Amino acid sequence: MNNSSQCEYCERPIKSDPVIKILRGKEHVFCTEFCFRLYFYDVPRITYEDLKKMYELRCVTMKAPDFHTLIVESNEK
Amino acid sequence: MTVKLEQLVDEVIETDFLILGGGLVGCMAALRARQNKNIDVAIMERGNIWYGGNAIGFDDHNLEYPGIIEHPLPKNFSSEQASKGEFGARRFHNIVSAKLAVTEGRNYVKPLVVLEEIGVKIREDDGTVKVKQTQKIPGGPNWHRLVPDATGKIEGDKVFYRGSDVKEKLANAVVKSGARIFNRTILTNLITQDGTVVGATGMNTRTGKLLVFIAKAVLVSTGDMRRLYTYPWAPFPNNLFLNSHFAGNHGGGIVAAFKAGAKLANMEFLQVYVVAAGACATSAAGAGMYWKMQNSKGEFLEEKYQGGMLSKIGGHFPATNFVYSPNIDDPEFEREVITYDTSNATDDEVVACYFTCATEYPRMLKLHKLAGGIRKGPVEARVFIPGLLSGIVGVLNLNEKAETSVKNLFIAGCASSSTGSSGSKAMVWGHIVGDYVRDIISDIKKPVLKGEQLQQVESEKKRILAPLNHKGGVDPLELEDYVRSINMNYVNVRKVEPKLKRAIALLQEIRNDVVPLLSAENPHELMHVLEVQDIIEISELHAQASLMRTESRMVPSHYRVDYPKQDNENWANIIITEQKIDDEIKYTRERIE
Numbered sequence: 226m227n228n229s230s231q232c233e234y235c236e237r238p239i240k241s242d243p244v245i246k247i248l249r250g251k252e253h254v255f256c257t258e259f260c261f262r263l264y265f266y267d268v269p270r271i272t273y274e275d276l277k278k279m280y281e282l283r284c285v286t287m288k289a290p291d292f293h294t295l296i297v298e299s300n301e302k
Numbered sequence: 303m304t305v306k307l308e309q310l311v312d313e314v315i316e317t318d319f320l321i322l323g324g325g326l327v328g329c330m331a332a333l334r335a336r337q338n339k340n341i342d343v344a345i346m347e348r349g350n351i352w353y354g355g356n357a358i359g360f361d362d363h364n365l366e367y368p369g370i371i372e373h374p375l376p377k378n379f380s381s382e383q384a385s386k387g388e389f390g391a392r393r394f395h396n397i398v399s400a401k402l403a404v405t406e407g408r409n410y411v412k413p414l415v416v417l418e419e420i421g422v423k424i425r426e427d428d429g430t431v432k433v434k435q436t437q438k439i440p441g442g443p444n445w446h447r448l449v450p451d452a453t454g455k456i457e458g459d460k461v462f463y464r465g466s467d468v469k470e471k472l473a474n475a476v477v478k479s480g481a482r483i484f485n486r487t488i489l490t491n492l493i494t495q496d497g498t499v500v501g502a503t504g505m506n507t508r509t510g511k512l513l514v515f516i517a518k519a520v521l522v523s524t525g526d527m528r529r530l531y532t533y534p535w536a537p538f539p540n541n542l543f544l545n546s547h548f549a550g551n552h553g554g555g556i557v558a559a560f561k562a563g564a565k566l567a568n569m570e571f572l573q574v575y576v577v578a579a580g581a582c583a584t585s586a587a588g589a590g591m592y593w594k595m596q597n598s599k600g601e602f603l604e605e606k607y608q609g610g611m612l613s614k615i616g617g618h619f620p621a622t623n624f625v626y627s628p629n630i631d632d633p634e635f636e637r638e639v640i641t642y643d644t645s646n647a648t649d650d651e652v653v654a655c656y657f658t659c660a661t662e663y664p665r666m667l668k669l670h671k672l673a674g675g676i677r678k679g680p681v682e683a684r685v686f687i688p689g690l691l692s693g694i695v696g697v698l699n700l701n702e703k704a705e706t707s708v709k710n711l712f713i714a715g716c717a718s719s720s721t722g723s724s725g726s727k728a729m730v731w732g733h734i735v736g737d738y739v740r741d742i743i744s745d746i747k748k749p750v751l752k753g754e755q756l757q758q759v760e761s762e763k764k765r766i767l768a769p770l771n772h773k774g775g776v777d778p779l780e781l782e783d784y785v786r787s788i789n790m791n792y793v794n795v796r797k798v799e800p801k802l803k804r805a806i807a808l809l810q811e812i813r814n815d816v817v818p819l820l821s822a823e824n825p826h827e828l829m830h831v832l833e834v835q836d837i838i839e840i841s842e843l844h845a846q847a848s849l850m851r852t853e854s855r856m857v858p859s860h861y862r863v864d865y866p867k868q869d870n871e872n873w874a875n876i877i878i879t880e881q882k883i884d885d886e887i888k889y890t891r892e893r894i895e
Contacts, residue, residue, distance in 0.1 A: 241421065257467040258352075289431045292418065295411040297375045 232256035234264040236274075307751060310759050311503075312511040317344040317482065318743050320502060320517035322489050322555050325355020326725045327523035327715035327732035329472040330413055333420075334736025336479035341743055343481040344515060346504050348524075348829075349550060350485040351476060356525055356548045356716065357469040357725055375407050381895065394694050395856050396874045397568055401895045402720045405702040406730055413729035420475040422468055468725070487513060488829050489524065489554050491762050492562040493755050498709040499562055500749035503762050505832070510825035512766065514759055518746040519710045519739050523732065524555025526692035526716035527840050529833070531572075531794075532786045533686060535579060539779050542786065546575060546688045555717050556696050557836040560843075564706040565698040565879040567719035567892070569840075569847035571691040571859040574795060576621035579682040593642040595624055595683050603627065603634060612857050622858055625685060630861055631796065635685055644679035652676050687794070690844065691859050692716040693727070698879055703738045704731055707881070710746060712739070719877070768818075769831045775821030778830035785812065785838055793845050798863040802849040809842045843887075847878045850889055 230239055232255050244255040248265075255261040307314055319335050321328040324347030332343045347354045384391035384403035391403035418424060425431055477483065486508045493501040493514070501516040529552045533544040543549040560566050576595070594602045603624035604610070610623025612630065625635040634640065647655075655676050670676055690696075697706055697713040699720035704712045714731035721731055751759075769775065792805035817835060822828045853869035854861045876891050 240423075258470050286426070286430045287433050289425065289429070292411050292414040295375075296415070297377055297379065297408050297411075 229254040232260050234260040305756060305760065307514060307756060307759065310512075310756065310763055311514045313513045314516065315344055315482070315484075315513060316342075316516045316748075318342045318518050319344070319739050320515045320520045321345045321481075321523060322502060322521065322558075323347060323355065323523040323525060323715075323717075324349075324351035324473070324476075324483065324485075325523060325525060325715065325728070326357050326469065326472065327728045327735075328355070328521070329469070329476045330416065330729045330732030331521055331523065331714065331736035331739070332476045332481040333416060333472070333479055334733055335740045335743075336476075336481055338740050339480065341740060343479075344484065344517070345476070345481055346484045346487045346489055346502065346513075346515065348486070348488040348507065348554075351473040351483055352470055354550075355469070356551065356728075375410070379404055379407050396870075397571075397855070397877050397894070398694055399699075399720050399894045402699060402702065405734070406721050406727060409730045409734055410726070412733045413726065416729075416733065417468060417471075420471050422471050484513065488832060489558055490766055490832055491758070492520065492558045492708075492711070493751070493758050494562050494708065495749060495752070495755055497563060498749075499711040500751065500755065502558070503759060503766075505766055505825065505828065507825050507829045510828065512763060516749055516751060518743055518748060519712065521712045521714060521735050521739070522555040522559050522697060522706075522717050523713075523715045523728075524553075524717050525551035526689060526696065527551065527553035527556065528689035529553070529782065529837055530689055530786060530789050530841055530844060531687040532783070532790060534790065535684070538783055542779060542782055546577060546686070547692075551689075551716070552833045552836055553690075553696075553717075553840045554833065554836045557839045559697045559706060559708065559711060559713065559717075560839070560880070560882055562708050562711065563882060564708045564711060564713070565881045566696060566843065567698040567877045567879050568695045569690065569843045569880065570851050570878065571695050571856065572795065573688050573691045574622050574858045575686050575688055576625055576683050577686045579684050593644055593647065593679075595621070595640050595642050596680075597634060597638040597640060603640070607634075621683075622685070625683070626858055630857060630866075631863060635683075640683045641680035642683055644676050644681060647677055647679075685795075690840075691856075693718075693721065693724075695719055698877075702734070704735045766828065766832065769820045769822040769828060772819060772821035773823075775819045776816055778820055778822065778827060778834045781812070781816060781820065782830070782834045782837055785809070785834065785841055789841055789844070793841075793848060795858045795861055796863050797848045797861060799849065802845050805845040806842055806849070809838055809845065813838055813842075843880055846887070846889065847880065850878050 229243075231237070232239055232243075233253050234255055237256055239254070239256045241256075244258050244261050246253045246255065246261055246265075253261070253264070255264065318341045319332075321332055321343065324332075324345045328345055328347070329351060332345055335341050335343050345351060349355075379388075381400040381404055384407065385400040391400070391407055414424060484504065484506075487504040487506050490503045490505055492499050493503065493516075499517075499520045501514060502520060504513045504515065505511070506513065525548065528545050528547045528549055529542065532541040534541060536544050556566065594604055596602050597606075607624055607627035611627035612623045625640055626633040628634070656670075693716060696717045696719040699713050699718045700706060704714050704718070706713050712735045714735050715728035718731065721727060769778075788805050788808050792801040792808070817838070820831045820834070822831050848860065848862075851860060851873065852862065852865045853873045854866050855868055855873065875893050875895075877894055879890050879892050881888050881890070
């Protein structure tokens, strides 16, 4: 039984149900099916640290309210 | 002699709401409709709903909510604002309805609420969201190059979330909701009764089983048309499937809706990209988006042709502005080898490119790795047509409820001519249709198939199975290659009347003389036979619509060599619609709001 709390591909902490795959008899744990696919197809690894760096370069952090409050109902009939 | 439906096909499925295509639209619509557990929902998906649709490529990795998180949409958001492209509304040079863009804007956020409910982690742990900054070209799309926006304003918000699993979670939620899913089932046709859609026929692409669905309402969410042109630098049959978008989207739902009498619109407009040779995608290629393109003399195109020739005549794709300069009839890229040099890319640029790969085309990371990394420049840039311009080409969306000109037939996502070329917008329209159908379905009478519908099913069965009897006939993929080469040679970017007419004549010849000779040995090949027939139909409509629009607009999406100017007097706010009535194709010009 693998008790890993980290995704084997992206190294992010696993916060929801892990995706567990048996490959050649060995158990592998991923945070999502997507990470499993990236791992399986040997896509170069983008780690949590890489992502954080990318976010710093390409993204801004924004406070977002509860999305319900952003819903605009039509004034028209 | 009356034949019973059950004798004609392998399975008959009765449902309230039939959804054709289990992509982001279909899944969102199913979830919304199943909010009422008394409504039976069936999804017909040609692949499987966990990986089906454009989301398989990239559309579920970023959520595009332009501006509205930072600047919430005003309650009085108007058609005038939408037509200027404010709050991320689609503008597209007067061929997309501003009224529908307002509807889209008003519903932008609703799918986000659903996604959070089903466990998609859009926010960081502290509740914030990450928004990708892009530079906006005035009147054009976002430019991904790392050039700071002078005003510092965020024009195009793309919310990135960790996980890239919207599609998986949506599919799981749909399964949990109790919707019935028919994977590996390709739509073959719609069934109609007195101008109302009452169901559809499908074929399982693994077993060959024929299915008939009887439904009160049908949603076409089968995606866009991606198999009209070829990737000319790959051998057959790879040239048919190498695409920057999901090559499974061949436009089958659009053709079925058309045959059922729905209006199609804007079929003349092409999507034209500049891609890296061999990569066949913009993000990984970065051509013109991250790095400047140059010719063999080392001249940078955007400096040589400042502003870009196309931007002056309505062009809207950044990179194509330069490669088609100085004159679209004698463009630089046809006289030169255009490259972009990544060898001196800064760390930031490399990270930015990897970032886009990771969020759009993960497979491109692998290609980059195999090629020795991003800094292995220079890379050759090429012009490539991935298909028709999704989001503006397809079944005409008549109103805010996404109804079509066929009763009880709805349209959403990239199959729609009016809206939704991104995953986010697709989910918006899926949400709208799902909610609307849930509200009205109890008022729609359960259809009963009569003799005329049984005849439709019987002739459809004959059409589907006929190729099994033609041993050694025409291979459907080879025919597809030929049809797509007709589009390449006679339609393409520089359209001119005699060639368009020749394309139409050739396509009609193929339909009459070659299609009856198509052969297949198994259900998978039968699927290709069905696809190529749809591709022929779309190709002809594309050529006909191109012939009819006697002006140039959104160049190079629609450029007529013989009518090179934009003609606002006669063509602004005009769309060309096609409709099949009594087996005859009728073309009309419609004014949109």
